[in-house]
Amino acid sequence: MAERTYDAELEQETNRWMWWGLAIMAIMVAIFPLYRIYEPSARADARDLQEASLVEQGGAIYSLNCASCHGQDGEGGLGPALNSQQFLTAAVDRQVSGLIAVGVPGTQMGAYSLDFGGPFTSEQIEAITTFLRAWEEDAPDVENWRDPLGLGGG
Numbered sequence: 001m002a003e004r005t006y007d008a009e010l011e012q013e014t015n016r017w018m019w020w021g022l023a024i025m026a027i028m029v030a031i032f033p034l035y036r037i038y039e040p041s042a043r044a045d046a047r048d049l050q051e052a053s054l055v056e057q058g059g060a061i062y063s064l065n066c067a068s069c070h071g072q073d074g075e076g077g078l079g080p081a082l083n084s085q086q087f088l089t090a091a092v093d094r095q096v097s098g099l100i101a102v103g104v105p106g107t108q109m110g111a112y113s114l115d116f117g118g119p120f121t122s123e124q125i126e127a128i129t130t131f132l133r134a135w136e137e138d139a140p141d142v143e144n145w146r147d148p149l150g151l152g153g154g
């Protein structure tokens with residue numbers, strides 16, 4: 001007799017837990033579509049934020065290390081005009097990062113990657129590239145972009 005009472009209690013207890021489990025599962029099933037709706041926009045926001053921070057970081061590096069030859073706004077000088085449509089449409093990000101990392105041997109354009117004896121990590125070079133890429137939206141058409149000052153020499 002006593003045993004049976006115990007079983008009944010246990011069963012009741014088990015049922016209660018089972019109902020809780022089902023209720024929680026139902027809530028999760030209901031929430032999941034909402035998550036699917038909001039998550040991509042949360043991710044896009046995070047991406048925008050990260051890009052903005054890369055642009056800012058890259059801009060600071062650019063001003064101190066590149067502007068003397070490429071111009072404060074990328075208009076060029078001793079070096080090519082990096083804000084030009086010509087440059088920005090010709091080179092994808094990986095090429096730009098590669099050029100900055102390795103430099104152009106035999107010219108004033110040095111190597112900037114730590115791997116090639118330069119001062120910057122690949123994250124810093126990515127930041128510079130992101131900064132340059134942000135010019136693309138309203139990049140001017142600069143026919144003589146490789147030699148904006150007409151210095152000749154190649």
Ligand code: HEC
Nearest residue numbers: 065066069078079080096099100104107108109110112128
């Ligand atoms: C001392 C001057 C000088 C400095 C400083 C300099 N550059 Fe250059 N850069 C040049 C010259 C000159 C060239 C052109 C090389 C050639 O003849 O192909 C060049 C070429 C480039 C190119 C390739 C353009 C192309 O497609 O031909 C990129 C990209 C570039 N520089 C980015 C940078 C960045 C980013 C920095 C700063 C981290 C920097 N440069 C610092 C002088 C400089």
